[in-house]
Amino acid sequence: MAGTITIRKVETTRDRKTFIDLPFRLYADDPHWVPPLKSEALGLITPEKNGWFSHAKAQLFLAEQDGRVVGRISAHIDTLALTMPPEQGFGPGVGQWGLMEAEREDVFQALFAAAEAWLRDQGMKRVLGPISMSVWEEPGLLIEGYDHAPTIMMGHAKPQYRGWIERAGNLPVKQLMTYEVDITREFPPIVQRIIKSGEKNGRIVIRNVDKSKFDTEAAIILGILNDAWSDNWGFVPLTPPEIKDVGVKLKPIVFNDLIRIAEVDGKPVAFMITLPDMNEAIKPLNGNLLPFGWAKLLLWLRKPRVRTVRVPLMGVVKELQSSRMASQLAFMMIEYIRRASLANYGATRAEIGWILDDNQGMRSIAETIESRMNKKYQVYEKAL
Missing domain, CATH: 3.40.630.30 (Gcn5-related N-acetyltransferase (GNAT))
Structure with missing residues (x-):
């Protein structure tokens, strides 16, 4: 019988490397996933190496079960996004989540609950996602086009993620398309x-x-x-x-x-x-x-x-x-x-x-x- 899912904050350099490594296992059999350069992926989530953190803060989480890492997620707040007009998507009280990967839906639900709790504790009233981590990087969940690899600076995802996200109470707000x-x-x-x-x-x-x-x-x-x-x-x-x-x-x-x-x-x-x-x-x-x-x-x-x-x-x-x-x-x-x-x-x-x-x-x-x-x-x- 599987053990309890434990959610913990990413706090060390080793944790960040573990965070980066997880998708390499989850997508090992997906011919259309493009493994990012680990040095760049690590730079994205390291405040000293990403200028976005000059006006933003983030908390990363890992999910563990039976001694294995089974999921990850980020919760973040962009102080510039908080100042933008609400009719343009962001605005006061709007936090974000992203960089989500999970083995199963129950793992995702536990991760998402942790991200929501952190954002509420920071005073946020609404959440947008997935956005990883800036809107200029990889916004949105892939919902069509799983059958071919993404191009540079575009994301990939597992088809089942859409159902998991929507069953967690998230509602579609905007679509982005490539041609x-x-x-x-x-x-x-x-x-x-x-x-x-x-x-x-x-x-x-x-x-x-x-x-x-x-x-x-x-x-x-x-x-x-x-x-x-x-x-x-x-x-x-x-x-x-x-x-x-x-x-x-x-x-x-x-x-x-x-x-x-x-x-x-x-x-x-x-x-x-x-x-x-x-x-x-x-x-x-x-x-x-x-x-x-x-x-x-x-x-x-x-x-x-x-x-x-x-x-x-x-x-x-x-x-x-x-x-x-x-x-x-x-x-x-x-x-x-x-x-x-x-x-x-x-x-x-x-x-x-x-x-x-x-x-x-x-x-x-x-x-x-x-x-x-x-x-x-x-x-x-x-x-x-």
């Missing part, structure tokens, strides 16, 4: 006409970023992002410590021809970031850079050859968002990056997203280039 498109084919004629029209417009310049001016280019993109996304559900501005962390993490996979900035009359007004899918390179490493993983990854980074590129972020300044030019700039950037991805990286497929379910502008752009939804993620809420 995939065959980039070996030219886009439909209407898109080509819009692009050619933009190319004749002397006011428009679509340029590559210059990685040698990384900080300057990043500041331009961040300025557009904060303006373009500020009214979106779940928006929380990135802080300088987080920007620094993102720069360190992403700079190795920044390539000039895969990130474009659109200028109108010499002013930057839109951007599109595309990344080669590094998951294809790290999956065989099984989380470890030693003894030879680092060399393999370094070799790959010099000249990536991938099946898939991912578009994690695109933005157009608010003043243009309701204009025809907004979609024109988007189509131009998408087309130029499509050509570069195909010619210079061997990619045949692109994934766009995530896209909020109520972002009709981006969903329309995705559908116009004949992409199809391939994954859907669900964010839940519950009153505490």
Whole structure:
């Protein structure tokens, strides 16, 4: 007969390593799970290594039974999210949970109860999740698209988790979707006409970023992002410590021809970031850079050859968002990056997203280039 499930707080470096190791066992037989690099996964939950903790706090929990770790969860509070307008998802009294993995539903229920209790003790009145740990990282539970691996910076989950979460009283509040498109084919004629029209417009310049001016280019993109996304559900501005962390993490996979900035009359007004899918390179490493993983990854980074590129972020300044030019700039950037991805990286497929379910502008752009939804993620809420 199985023993009692015990929930305890993560308090030591050894505990954190145990927390990171659990999914490697739970997903050992899942061909679509991508083992994260353990060093990065550990950095995510270590306050000294993650700039998000400069405005947030978290409590991690482990579930144990019969001397084995059988589950994990995080409960966290983002002080910036508490200041955001309630109609945009967060706001006063809203905590979060995430990083949940469990062998069985009773383990999940015990973990979730511990996370809820901690959040209530911190004065929280409502909880959103799963969000792991910032909304800019891996928000939402995968509920469609289990049959293929996630791309870089996207999550994976077991199909049974959805039922467990909903039976714990969590209600769907927002869906996030990704779209995939065959980039070996030219886009439909209407898109080509819009692009050619933009190319004749002397006011428009679509340029590559210059990685040698990384900080300057990043500041331009961040300025557009904060303006373009500020009214979106779940928006929380990135802080300088987080920007620094993102720069360190992403700079190795920044390539000039895969990130474009659109200028109108010499002013930057839109951007599109595309990344080669590094998951294809790290999956065989099984989380470890030693003894030879680092060399393999370094070799790959010099000249990536991938099946898939991912578009994690695109933005157009608010003043243009309701204009025809907004979609024109988007189509131009998408087309130029499509050509570069195909010619210079061997990619045949692109994934766009995530896209909020109520972002009709981006969903329309995705559908116009004949992409199809391939994954859907669900964010839940519950009153505490």
